[in-house]
């Protein structure tokens with residue numbers, strides 16, 4: 001078990017400046033004691049990272065949702081890890097299934113992005129997860145093994161890497177795996193990173209669960225062995241829901 005749990009919000013392509021009032025409420029709750037329960041991270045769209053960092057101060061960490069592998073250059077529309085760090089981010093999500101699907105990102109691309117995150121001093125949150133057909137075919141652990149082998153750079157540690165297990169069929173659908181299935185997947189991920197990066201780092205790397213986490217199921221999911229936090233999409237947009245999810249974190 002990797003110590004304090006991390007509850008991370010992924011706002012995806014949601015959030016105009018007015019959305020920052022939800023972040024302000026979360027910051028107040030964090031200062032009011034929530035931060036004693038868990039580490040809290042919000043990943044707004046890139047347009048809001050700077051302002052969110054200003055609003056969050058040290059009470060809530062701020063992250064990006066993607067970065068380019070290069071530090072700068074002729075890549076119209078892309079954002080580098082260095083730019084996110086410069087704007088106040090401490091983390092960046094890479095390899096989210098929506099990026100893998102919408103932008104054809106391969107494991108090799110995801111790995112290069114994780115290395116870019118490190119180059120800029122950011123923690124990389126690498127997402128993995130099977131699609132429904134793979135699950136139905138009994139291939140979940142094979143898929144996770146392949147994605148871990150291809151997406152995680154050498155030198156991964158508990159300080160520079162977080163893994164998010166997000167079954168693609170559970171994202172935004174209201175469906176979640178059973179706690180038994182979550183336990184099996186997380187135990188497999190723990191074993192895989194321990195074999196590759198050694199016992200100390202394998203134990204320290206946080207493994208988040210993501211996919212339809214909400215106030216009503218958060219405590220149950222966060223109590224599962226080897227679940228070191230949650231990556232929350234839709235329910236992170238409302239401060240009250242996200243705060244309730246944070247309250248479901250296992251006491252450190």
Ligand SMILES: O=C(CO)COP(=O)(O)O
Pocket residue numbers: 010096166170171172173174210211212213231232233234235
């Ligand atoms: O993709 C997710 C977080 O990255 C999960 O999204 P939902 O919580 O909306 O299912």
